[in-house]
Structure formats: structure tokens, C-alpha cells
């Protein structure tokens with residue numbers, strides 16, 4: 001008989017809530033439940049998170065949904081999430097969309113099960129790649145990539161064209177992580193269309209999300225073509241990464257970036273190294289996790305800044321005051337943009353671009369003193385709703401207001417009510433990287449441009465495990481004649497330098 005238990009003794013595969021929540025019936029579910037479809041009436045496979053947010057508003061801080069015989073518990077009330085953040089009783093649950101990514105990235109950091117030894121190994125080897133020192137070394141490269149973006153936007157401004165915000169933020173963040181982490185130039189700003197790596201990545205993320213909405217036995221039938229495309233996308237991601245590794249190995253090593261760490265660094269205590277297959281999985285993980293969510297965060301922030309001129313004016317005044325006429329702001333000058341950072345935090349509050357994470361019980365326990373859970377039972381934390389819990393954020397929680405992140409206001413709130421980067425040992429390793437990059441770029445853009453929204457645009461949020469404002473375009477106008485080095489009008493457009501796909505434009 002096939003093995004049906006994981007190494008730590010829990011049932012393998014999807015664990016439906018009725019097995020782990022003895023008092024499940026006390027948790028509300030949407031009305032009108034049907035025998036096979038469960039609570040799927042009115043649900044859209046394209047917007048599972050926003051559907052869950054709608055249910056959350058009607059059903060309260062803990063609720064459940066059922067689809068094709070699988071039952072899920074969702075939690076978002078501040079007291080419940082505070083309890084789920086207790087690392088002594090709960091840990092990360094690798095399920096749903098994340099488990100669906102295992103065929104792509106195996107036991108790399110993001111997708112590893114807690115009991116898999118490669119998590120600790122990779123964490124210990126790679127964490128120093130996010131130290132303050134390492135971050136300061138990435139800063140000049142981040143500036144250089146931001147210069148590509150402003151060069152691109154300068155040309156759009158000169159031609160009177162609107163800019164494609166999510167598309168350009170994706171180019172920016174992909175180039176930033178690929179150059180700082182892996183010494184690789186995808187040539188994104190020199191391409192008319194997204195780099196094929198991005199297309200393949202979006203394909204695998206979308207596929208992983210869709211797998212949640214189709215009953216397991218029907219996958220070969222309903223998603224046959226999509227599964228074939230997904231296999232081709234995975235093969236493409238692998239080939240791209242293998243080439244990046246080959247180039248690095250043949251060059252004899254880089255300057256101590258993430259890829260060097262993956263290839264060269266032994267664990268400080270055990271002396272163990274990452275295997276070749278694990279390196280491949282880690283590189284894909286970092287290239288994807290390192291740009292997709294940050295590009296969404298920047299895009300939402302730019303949307304809100306364009307719609308809130310008073311916030312944009314305050315942020316701009318701060319940039320002018322802190323940076324003065326420094327051509328290239330230094331590493332230390334970025335963290336001093338406190339109001340810009342609040343704009344970013346507030347955007348991540350309203351639309352945390354990784355909008356949910358799952359927590360499972362380490363042993364039998366009672367959640368928030370009310371809901372018994374067996375070992376291995378899990379709940380999906382809806383960060384997007386936690387961040388709007390009126391008990392914490394007040395009645396106007398849907399309103400954009402960066403002053404919620406004034407230090408006094410932050411201190412007055414409980415500890416676990418703002419979780420855009422997850423929680424505990426499995427929280428985001430790239431948090432500082434993302435915040436530094438995004439604050440720097442917002443500062444540079446605010447200093448250089450007025451952001452002019454399209455009055456007819458209504459925020460539409462696209463979901464592919466992560467969130468992105470769909471179709472967001474802005475007109476950008478120079479505030480003052482462009483000063484300094486980043487991408488002045490008339491600069492020659494550099495040739496694509498991607499060694500993997502030199503011809504694609």
C-alpha cells in the first residue's frame with residue numbers, strides 16, 4: 001500500500017478540516033451549501049482571495065468554505081491570528097497553492113515542509129545574504145536598476161505616453177533581484193514584452209492557484225492542456241536557471257552574492273552544502289519570491305499616491321528634505337524616508353501582496369480558547385482581512401491613511417495585527433530587501449515625477465497567488481528638469497545583455 005503519512009506522522013496530501021477540527025460545526029459557512037459544489041456558488045476561480053474577503057465580511061472572524069468535498073477554515077480576527085502566531089503551538093502549514101508549487105521548486109525555502117532538513121540548511125546558509133552589510137552592498141545595484149526605470153519613464157513622459165505600472169514594476173524588481181542576487185541581467189527594460197521567464201513564472205503561479213479550484217480526480221481531464229503548458233513553463237524556468245548557474249561556475253565565482261552562497265557556502269556548523277537540485281529550486285524561488293510581491297507592493301503604493309495628492313505632497317516634501325539635491329541617495333538615506341515607508345506599509349495593509357498564509361497546530365490545542373484543533377489541523381490566515389479588522393483598525397479600515405503607521409499609533413496596537421510578511425521562523429527572509437528597494441524606488445519616483453491618474457480607472461485586483469492592480473496606468477510628468485545620472489532623455493538604449501535569451505525583444 002502507498003505511504004499515506006509524512007515523515008512526521010501526519011496524513012499526506014490535503015487535510016480536510018473535518019478531520020482536524022472536532023467542533024467544526026460551530027464555525028459558520030456561507031448559506032446555500034450544495035452537495036458536491038459545496039460553497040462554490042458565486043465563486044470565481046480568478047479571484048479566490050476576494051471571494052473569501054466577501055465571505056469574511058458576512059461570516060465574521062473565523063469561517064469555513066467547502067469545495068468538492070474539501071473543507072477549509074479561514075481566520076482573520078486579531079485575537080485568532082495572535083494565537084496562530086504563537087510559534088510554540090503553531091507552525092507554517094504547507095498546503096493549497098504553496099504545496100501546488102512543489103513540482104516547480106521542491107523543498108526550497110518557501111515550499112519546504114517543516115520537517116525537511118533542507119529548510120534549516122538553506123535558511124542558515126542564505127540568511128547572512130540579507131544582513132545589513134549585504135543590503136548595503138546591494139544598494140548601488142538597486143540604484144542602477146532604478147535608473148533604467150526612470151530612463152524608461154522619461155521617454156514615456158517625453159512622448160506623452162502613459163506608463164504600465166505593474167508591468168514596469170515587474171521589470172524593475174526582476175532586474176533588481178536577478179542582478180543583486182545572481183549577477184544576471186534579464187534585459188527587461190530593453191524588451192517590448194515581458195521576459196519569457198516572467199511569462200513562465202506567471203503561468204506556474206496561475207496554474208498552482210487553479211489547481212485549488214478543480215477537484216483532484218478531474219485535474220487530468222479539465223486541466224490536461226494547462227498541465228502540459230505548466231510542464232513546459234517549469235522546463236523553461238529550469239533551463240533559464242541552469243544557464244545562470246553554468247555561467248557563474250564557468251566565470252569562477254562572483255562577488256559573494258546569493259548565488260555564490262548557494263554554490264560555495266557550507267553550513268557553519270555541519271559543513272553541509274546545498275545539492276545541485278536544491279540550488280536550482282532555490283534560484284527559482286528567489287527570482288520569483290524576490291520580485292513578484294515587491295512589484296505588486298510598489299504598484300499599489302503608486303496607485304494610492306496618484307489618488308491621494310496630499311499624501312504624495314507630504315512624501316515628496318520628505319524626499320526633498322532628506323535627500324536634498326544628492327544625485328544618488330546613499331544606503332543610510334533610504335531608511336530616513338519615514339513617511340514614504342508609511343505609504344508603503346499602508347498599501348501593504350490594504351493589499352498585502354502575499355495575501356494569506358497557513359498555520360497548523362504542532363499538537364492538539366484549542367484556538368483562542370474556543371476552537372479545538374487536532375495536531376496537524378490548519379487554518380488559512382487572511383492577512384488582507386486581518387489588516388481591516390474594525391476592532392483594531394476602526395470603522396474606516398478600508399480608507400488609505402499612512403498616518404496609521406505613525407510610531408505612536410503602531411505602539412498602541414497589539415503585536416500581531418500587521419502581517420504582510422508572514423510570521424515566525426517562516427516569515428519572509430527578504431523583508432528588508434523588499435522594504436529597502438521599494439522605499440528607494442518610491443523616493444526616486446516621487447522626486448522626479450508628478451503622478452497623474454486616469455480618472456476613469458477603478459482599482460481591479462488581479463490574483464495569481466499574489467495580488468496586483470490590474471491595468472493600472474499613470475501619466476508621469478517631470479517635476480523639474482531631470483537632474484543627475486539616472487536615465488536622462490537621449491541616453492542611448494543599451495543592447496539586451498541576457499546571455500540566455502539574447503535575441504528576444
Ligand code: HEM
Pocket residue numbers: 092098109110111123177285286289290291293294297352353354356357358419420421422423425426427428429430431433434
Ligand atoms: C513586499 C514584498 C514581499 C512580501 C509581501 C513577501 C511576503 C512573504 C510572506 C507572507 C511569506 C511567508 C509565507 C508563508 O508563511 O507561507 C514570505 C516568505 C518568503 N519570502 Fe517574501 N515577501 C516579499 C519579498 C520577498 C523578497 C524580496 C524575497 C527575496 C529576496 C523574498 C523571499 C521569500 C522567501 C525565500 C520566503 C520563504 C521563507 C521561509 O519559509 O524560510 N520575499 N514572503
